[in-house]
Amino acid sequence: MKRLEAIIEKQEKRIQHLEERLAQTSRNSHRPPSSDPPGTPPKPPKPSTGRKPGGQPGHEGKNRGLLPIEEVKDVIHHHPSVCEKCKKPFRGTPGALDPPPLRHQVWELLLKLVEVVEHQAHARHCSCGHITRATLPQEIAGSSFGPRLAATVPYLSGVCHLSRRQTEEVLEDLLGVPIALGTVSNLEAETGEALVSPYQEAAEAVQAAPVKNLDETGWKQCGNRRWLWTAATAVVAFFSIHQLRGEEGLLKLLGGKLLGIFTSDRWSAYRVRAIRFRQICWAHLMRDFQKLIDRGGREAKIGQKAKEIASWIFPVWKDFKAGGINRETLQGCLRPVRMDFKRVMEAGARLRGTKAAIFCQNLLDLEPALWTFTREEGVEPTNNHAERVLRRGVLWRKNCFGCASDRGARFVERMLTVAQSLRLQKRSVLDFLIKSVEAHRRGKQAPSILPA
Numbered sequence: 001m002k003r004l005e006a007i008i009e010k011q012e013k014r015i016q017h018l019e020e021r022l023a024q025t026s027r028n029s030h031r032p033p034s035s036d037p038p039g040t041p042p043k044p045p046k047p048s049t050g051r052k053p054g055g056q057p058g059h060e061g062k063n064r065g066l067l068p069i070e071e072v073k074d075v076i077h078h079h080p081s082v083c084e085k086c087k088k089p090f091r092g093t094p095g096a097l098d099p100p101p102l103r104h105q106v107w108e109l110l111l112k113l114v115e116v117v118e119h120q121a122h123a124r125h126c127s128c129g130h131i132t133r134a135t136l137p138q139e140i141a142g143s144s145f146g147p148r149l150a151a152t153v154p155y156l157s158g159v160c161h162l163s164r165r166q167t168e169e170v171l172e173d174l175l176g177v178p179i180a181l182g183t184v185s186n187l188e189a190e191t192g193e194a195l196v197s198p199y200q201e202a203a204e205a206v207q208a209a210p211v212k213n214l215d216e217t218g219w220k221q222c223g224n225r226r227w228l229w230t231a232a233t234a235v236v237a238f239f240s241i242h243q244l245r246g247e248e249g250l251l252k253l254l255g256g257k258l259l260g261i262f263t264s265d266r267w268s269a270y271r272v273r274a275i276r277f278r279q280i281c282w283a284h285l286m287r288d289f290q291k292l293i294d295r296g297g298r299e300a301k302i303g304q305k306a307k308e309i310a311s312w313i314f315p316v317w318k319d320f321k322a323g324g325i326n327r328e329t330l331q332g333c334l335r336p337v338r339m340d341f342k343r344v345m346e347a348g349a350r351l352r353g354t355k356a357a358i359f360c361q362n363l364l365d366l367e368p369a370l371w372t373f374t375r376e377e378g379v380e381p382t383n384n385h386a387e388r389v390l391r392r393g394v395l396w397r398k399n400c401f402g403c404a405s406d407r408g409a410r411f412v413e414r415m416l417t418v419a420q421s422l423r424l425q426k427r428s429v430l431d432f433l434i435k436s437v438e439a440h441r442r443g444k445q446a447p448s449i450l451p452a
Helices: 002-022 147-158 164-173 181-194 196-207 247-253 268-272 282-295 297-310 313-321 327-349 355-365 384-400 406-424 429-441
Strands: 123-125 131-133 211-221 224-232 237-242 261-264 278-280
Touching (some): 147 164, 147 181, 147 406, 211 406, 224 384, 247 268, 297 355, 327 355
Antiparallel strands (some): 123 131, 224 237
16 A cells, blocks of 8 residues: 555655746746747737837937948939929029928849959960969969858858858859758858857957856757756857757866856856855746746746845846946845845755755855845846847757768857957957958958957
C-alpha cells in the first residue's frame, strides 16, 4: 500500500510539473512572445491616455528635406502660359515681381544601378623578344566585385537577414548583377576577414567596461546545439558563439576577464562573478512572480505581494533617469521597498516543500545583487538592453536556422558585433562595411568600431 501511495505521489508531482510547463507563456516565464501557444490570453491593454493616434502636438516631424540644387541631377521647369484670371499670356522670362518657384523633388531608382568597369592588362613585345604584360593592382584583380557591391552582399544577408538565395535574387532582379550562391558565401567570408580588427576592438572594449549587460540564446551549427552570447555596453555590443551555455562559454565571451559589474538574469553561469559585482534583472523577476501567481494557493499570495512591491521600483527609477530626483533620494525612496521585499521573500522561504521556497531563498542569497543599480553609476535595474541587442541574433536564427561551418559562425559573430555596435552609436553599417572591405583589399587597417 505504501509503495502504491509513493507511486501515486510521484505521478502527481510529475503531472503538476507537466501542467506548469504547458501553462508557461511569455508573461510567466522567460520564453519569447513568439513561442506563446494558440489560445494564450492577450496581455491586458494599457490604460487609454485619451490622446488621438499618431503624432502629438509639438512633436517634431521628420522628413527628407530638399537636396541642394547642385546635388540634383536635373531640374525640370514648369511655367504657366497664361494668367488664370485675365488669360493674358506671360513673357518667356521671369519678371522682377515673380515669386520664387515651388520646389518638389522626386527620388527614383536608376534603370541600371550597377556599372561595369573593364580593366585590360596590356602587353608589349620588346626587340629582345621578351613580352612584358602589365600587372593589375591586387585590390582590383582579387575580385570581380568592387568594395561597395562586395559589402552590400553581406549587408543583405548579415544585417537585413535575407537568406543567401534571397540575396542572390535581390542582386539579380534589382541590381542586374548575375551572381552564384557560392559567391555570396565567399563575399561573406571576405567581409568577415575584413572585420577581424573591429571585432577584436569591440571585445577588448566590452571586456574592460566597468558595467556590461550579459545574455545568451540558443544557436545551431551543423544541426548541433550552440549558444550565442552577448555582452553589451551603452555603445558597443560583442557577440560570441560557443558550444556550452555554462561558465566556459561566459569566460570565452569575456576573454577570461571578470571585470566590472554584470547585469543579467539568474542563470547559474553568472555565479562566477561575486554578488557585489552583479545586478539581477527585475524584468525577469516580474515574470517569475507572475509564475507564482499562476500556480495558485500559498505561492500565489507570495507572488502577488512580491509583484506589488517590485512595481514601485520602476516609476522611482524613471524619475531618477529623467533628472527629477538625485541618487540619494533614489536610495531613500527604495529603502522601505527593499525591506518589505526582503520580508516577503523570507515568508516565501518558509513555505516548505514548494518551489516558491527554493525561489525565495535564492533571491535572499542574491539580495545585494538586486539593488546594485541604486548605488552604482551606469547600472540599470533590468537587462532589457542586452535582450534588445540579442534580438537581432534571435531573428537571424529563426530565418536561417543557424550556420553550417566554423567560418559561418565567425561571420555571424562579427556581423552582429559590428551591426549592433554601430546601431547603438547611430552610425551607418553599410558605410562601415564598405570602408572595411576597401581597407582589407589594400592591406590596411579597418576603421575603428569605437565612437570618436
